[in-house]
Amino acid sequence: MPQGQPSVVPDDGLTTRQRRNRPLVMVHTGIGKGKSTAAFGLALRAWNQGWPIGVFQFVKSAKWKVGEENALRVLGASGEGGTVDWHKMGEGWSWIQRAPVEAADGADSNLVNAAKAREGWEQIKRDLAAQTYRLYVLDEFAYPLHWGWIDVAEVVSVLRERPGNQHVVITGRNAPAELVEFADLVTDMSKVKHPMDAGQKGQRGIEW
Amino acid sequence: MPQGQPSVVPDDGLTTRQRRNRPLVMVHTGIGKGKSTAAFGLALRAWNQGWPIGVFQFVKSAKWKVGEENALRVLGASGEGGTVDWHKMGEGWSWIQRAPVEAADGADSNLVNAAKAREGWEQIKRDLAAQTYRLYVLDEFAYPLHWGWIDVAEVVSVLRERPGNQHVVITGRNAPAELVEFADLVTDMSKVKHPMDAGQKGQRGIEW
Numbered sequence: 027m028p029q030g031q032p033s034v035v036p037d038d039g040l041t042t043r044q045r046r047n048r049p050l051v052m053v054h055t056g057i058g059k060g061k062s063t064a065a066f067g068l069a070l071r072a073w074n075q076g077w078p079i080g081v082f083q084f085v086k087s088a089k090w091k092v093g094e095e096n097a098l099r100v101l102g103a104s105g106e107g108g109t110v111d112w113h114k115m116g117e118g119w120s121w122i123q124r125a126p127v128e129a130a131d132g133a134d135s136n137l138v139n140a141a142k143a144r145e146g147w148e149q150i151k152r153d154l155a156a157q158t159y160r161l162y163v164l165d166e167f168a169y170p171l172h173w174g175w176i177d178v179a180e181v182v183s184v185l186r187e188r189p190g191n192q193h194v195v196i197t198g199r200n201a202p203a204e205l206v207e208f209a210d211l212v213t214d215m216s217k218v219k220h221p222m223d224a225g226q227k228g229q230r231g232i233e234w
Numbered sequence: 235m236p237q238g239q240p241s242v243v244p245d246d247g248l249t250t251r252q253r254r255n256r257p258l259v260m261v262h263t264g265i266g267k268g269k270s271t272a273a274f275g276l277a278l279r280a281w282n283q284g285w286p287i288g289v290f291q292f293v294k295s296a297k298w299k300v301g302e303e304n305a306l307r308v309l310g311a312s313g314e315g316g317t318v319d320w321h322k323m324g325e326g327w328s329w330i331q332r333a334p335v336e337a338a339d340g341a342d343s344n345l346v347n348a349a350k351a352r353e354g355w356e357q358i359k360r361d362l363a364a365q366t367y368r369l370y371v372l373d374e375f376a377y378p379l380h381w382g383w384i385d386v387a388e389v390v391s392v393l394r395e396r397p398g399n400q401h402v403v404i405t406g407r408n409a410p411a412e413l414v415e416f417a418d419l420v421t422d423m424s425k426v427k428h429p430m431d432a433g434q435k436g437q438r439g440i441e442w
Contacts, residue, residue: 047437048429048437050429050440052440053426054268055426056424058421058422058423059272059419059421060262060268060269060272060275060421060423061268062275063271063272063273063275063276063278063279064267064268064271064272064275064423065271065275066271066275066278067268067270067271067272067273067274067275067302068271068440070271070274070301070302070305070306071271071301071302071438071439071440071441071442072301072439073301073305074300074301074302074304074305074439075301075438075439077439092282093278093279093280093281093282093283094275094278094279094282096282096314096315097278097281097282097309097315098278100308100309100312100314100315101305101308101309104308104312106304106308107304107305107308160439161439193439193440206426206427209427210427210429210432211267211427211428211429212425212426212427213266213267213268213423213424213425213426214266214423214424214425214426215266215268215272215421215422215423215424216264216421216422216423216424217420217421218261218263218414218420218421218422219414219417219418219419219420220419221256221258221418221419224418229255229256230279230283231279231280231282231283231285231368231369231401232258232260232276232279232401233279234279
């Protein structure tokens with residue numbers, strides 16, 4: 027709940043307005059809950075501004091976060107705010123007709139997922155270059171970075187050089203230090219207490 | 235991203251299903267970003283389940299979080315998911331025809347706000363008793379508790395005794411220890427880095 031007053035005024039030659047409208051890279055990391063939900067909450071604000079939103083979901087299961095997906099699809103189609111494109115790695119990205127790496131029986135599924143994750147990143151690069159969206163939600167993108175499937179230095183370089191006014195929010199545990207160093211806003215969600223610690227399993231409406 | 239396997243199985247006589255569907259009290263606290271946005275992200279899941287949602291916004295300004303409010307109003311009216319009632323303390327709660335404590339010139343505005351906050355809590359008690367909602371978003375409710383405007387022990391007692399299957403999420407810095415102790419799920423949002431530290435002011439689509 028920042029009250030709008032910066033604690034220091036930088037000597038960067040920018041006006042307050044220029045500084046205010048600077049595009050941000052935001053990271054939600056840590057082992058607690060709320061990394062993705064906060065990112066999708068942010069998407070509600072972007073939607074309300076009429077911004078085009080691109081969600082890239084770097085998760086294996088196509089069923090995850092179906093609540094957020096359905097809600098943002100309804101919002102995007104309502105004609106009242108911005109548009110929403112929702113891209114899922116789960117069954118293969120929608121822009122790819124045929125998965126280039128098929129999971130043959132016994133194939134290393136990590137190789138398949140690494141290839142899929144890189145395909146997602148390639149599309150993000152194209153969209154950033156084309157300024158397709160005003161807000162990018164790169165959900166669980168910290169994982170392929172952490173696992174070395176996508177080169178962190180390249181990601182930081184692409185984000186640094188992105189044109190226009192494009193905000194990017196990246197979620198996931200173990201966000202690499204190089205990304206945290208580069209990002210404008212970083213929040214660590216710490217677990218204080220979770221029902222699973224008390225033996226409770228996840229439930230609908232809460233976990234998905 | 236819990237994988238659905240509890241770390242311990244409690245000896246509480248409940249079946250997994252009973253335990254799974256146990257209503258939760260969730261707290262998002264800490265000085266970092268994402269406490270409210272994660273709560274509103276959670277509301278997207280509840281909406282997708284078709285649950286009636288009640289938002290009680292314990293903030294002074296009626297303009298705050300207008301993005302989330304507009305989005306949830308559109309979702310609630312879409313006919314595709316649950317309903318959404320959005321209650322704001324800002325200009326006086328909507329169910330109160332006339333503010334019982336008017337801010338006369340020179341009156342202590344904290345007294346006015348404390349009275350308004352208590353009115354909000356009284357309505358929440360009525361709604362919990364009537365099982366009006368399936369998810370309650372008590373946004374920034376930690377503040378009136380922290381400031382002593384509303385008695386924490388009473389809140390915990392009411393939440394403990396609430397009937398049916400009603401989930402409650404409470405946001406705000408400085409959640410009182412007694413509430414944290416009682417809650418099922420607590421996440422602390424820690425600030426690692428924030429643009430205001432670098433002299434940047436808040437901007438539309440991001441802060442509101």
